[in-house]
Amino acid sequence: MKTIQRAVTRTLVGTSLVLGAAACSDEFLQVTNPNVIDAATVNPTTAGATLAASAQQNFAVAYGWLAMYSGWFTGEANVSDTFPTRNEFGQRTISDLNGSLNGDVWGPISLAVASAKTVLDLDLSTPTTNISLARAATFRGFSLLMLASDFCTGTISSGPELTTTQLLDSAAFWFTRGIDVGRANATADGIALSNAALVGRARAKLQKGDNAGASTDAAAVPSGFEYNLRYTDDANSRTRLSNRLYQFSFDRGSISVAPWYRQNDPRVPSRAPGSGTAAPQDAVPGGFYQQAKFTGYASSIRLASKLEAEYIVAEASSNATTQLALINARRTANGLAAYAGAMDAASVKAELFNQRALEFYLEGKRLADFRRSPASVTSITPSGQPYFKPGYGNTGTQTCYPLPRAERDNNPNTAGK
Missing domain, CATH: 1.25.40.390 (Serine Threonine Protein Phosphatase 5, Tetratricopeptide repeat)
Known part of the structure; x- marks a missing residue:
């Protein structure tokens, strides 16, 4: 069986060293990290x-x-x-x-x-x-x-x-x-x-x-x-479980339907400014047109x-x-x-x-x-x-996204490239 390891795995080594020096025999200092999975206990x-x-x-x-x-x-x-x-x-x-x-x-x-x-x-x-x-x-x-x-x-x-x-x-x-x-x-x-x-x-x-x-x-x-x-x-986990397009249209007014798509076409429904839309995060020339394709979380x-x-x-x-x-x-x-x-x-x-x-x-x-x-x-x-x-410069020439610098710096196969 192969080892199974979650991305969120963390250890408490630092804490154990600090507290253990003061009272290493006290049982209340013995901590089990619930995020560590022992592969031997897992049914694949x-x-x-x-x-x-x-x-x-x-x-x-x-x-x-x-x-x-x-x-x-x-x-x-x-x-x-x-x-x-x-x-x-x-x-x-x-x-x-x-x-x-x-x-x-x-x-x-x-x-x-x-x-x-x-x-x-x-x-x-x-x-x-x-x-x-x-x-x-x-x-x-x-x-x-x-x-x-x-x-x-x-x-x-x-x-x-x-x-x-x-x-x-x-x-x-x-x-x-x-x-x-x-x-x-x-x-x-x-x-x-x-x-x-x-x-x-x-x-x-x-x-x-x-x-x-x-x-x-x-x-x-x-x-x-x-x-x-x-x-x-799910109000407790909307970033993980909810529709991002709705969240960024209504919780955070970040998505405004671009002019070309405002065609009265049923495939791209939208709400015009003044029709009960949420407030945009930033002023948008021509007004904030809220997408109405995704209507809920x-x-x-x-x-x-x-x-x-x-x-x-x-x-x-x-x-x-x-x-x-x-x-x-x-x-x-x-x-x-x-x-x-x-x-x-x-x-x-x-x-x-x-x-x-x-x-x-x-x-x-x-x-x-x-x-x-x-x-x-x-x-x-x-x-x-x-x-x-x-207040911004002209539109750029990019046709795709660059690899993030963090990936280049932390990946041994791309570092320094």
């Missing part, structure tokens, strides 16, 4: 389910942060927050010393990657059908996919710096494990995880440029499929769906006729007239990406779109143009 079967659920929740926490910060970075939302570190994301001028980059973005997604591996390293029974392994593999895949999508480079478990392609390959590997084990498990939960992993692998292949592989995976996703991350309204966030798979198939086809069919189907479904713009391939692709932007608003997908096909993402402020807030 029952622990596997608990740790896998924890890994999934670690990803859900990270995904909320990632969706918010990438929303600012790609112009889905204006930063109505006073933190300079958060305005760096909106301005696309992120320093590797940025505290929010390290604490809110890098730290949570790195924890999600690592905690999933803890489960995958356990000697669990029936490994080809074990639901805990299906869960851990699927969410390790999504964690690595988000690292690949949002960061310029990444590291795993204090390893060497990896390129986007390497991270995408790693994500695809774990998605394959999630697909295989989930299908073999054959329960409703197992099948749902396998289909989510199938969408994730299609997304990873599309991001890498493997259009044929992406299309094959996406086409295999069953009709009507949707996998949502669930959140809870317990609102779920869509992670994977057949709808996304349909967009992947259309994009991967590189066929304007195929793309127009999906564009007009989605416009009709949302009460809009058929597309009447230019019909050249680049214009149709841009409209496909416009519809994607509305469909998956604040769902953490827009930064991947921007990196994959920047010419098709027309709603983002071009580099060199003024930032929307006065």
Whole structure:
């Protein structure tokens, strides 16, 4: 059996040394740290389910942060927050010393990657059908996919710096494990995880440029499929358990719907200034438009769906006729007239990406779109143009997040690089 160790493990050695010198024989000074787990006392079967659920929740926490910060970075939302570190994301001028980059973005997604591996390293029974392994593999895949999508480079478990392609390959590997084990498990939960992993692998292949592989995976996703991350309204643990987008829209007025998205489209509902919105943290030119897509602390966030798979198939086809069919189907479904713009391939692709932007608003997908096909993402402020807030410089040239300096300094494989 492998040793199981929690990230929160701490010792009380210093305290014992100080107090023990005064009264080392007193029994009341003998302290047992409840956060230290003895591997010999752990049943891997029952622990596997608990740790896998924890890994999934670690990803859900990270995904909320990632969706918010990438929303600012790609112009889905204006930063109505006073933190300079958060305005760096909106301005696309992120320093590797940025505290929010390290604490809110890098730290949570790195924890999600690592905690999933803890489960995958356990000697669990029936490994080809074990639901805990299906869960851990699927969410390790999504964690690595988000690292690949949002960061310029990444590291795993204090390893060497990896390129986007390497991270995408790693994500695809774990998605394959999630697909295989989930299908073999054959329960409703197992099948749902396998289909989510199938969408994730299609997304990873599309991001890498493997259009044929992406299309094959996406086409295999069953009709009507949707996998949502669930959140809870727990007043004692909202940072851990609640929907981050709602929390930062209503508890802290940090997310203002950007002008391009105020289209009266049902996919991006918002509250205009003066309509009962919460007060913004910082003044926003044009007024604070509060997102109304996520309406409570317990609102779920869509992670994977057949709808996304349909967009992947259309994009991967590189066929304007195929793309127009999906564009007009989605416009009709949302009460809009058929597309009447230019019909050249680049214009149709841009409209496909416009519809994607509305469909998956604040769902953490827009930064991947921007990196994959920047010419098709027309709603983002071009580099060199003024930032929307006065008193700041122009919008920067970044297309992804730098590796935090703290990771470089503390990782023996990246220190000094």
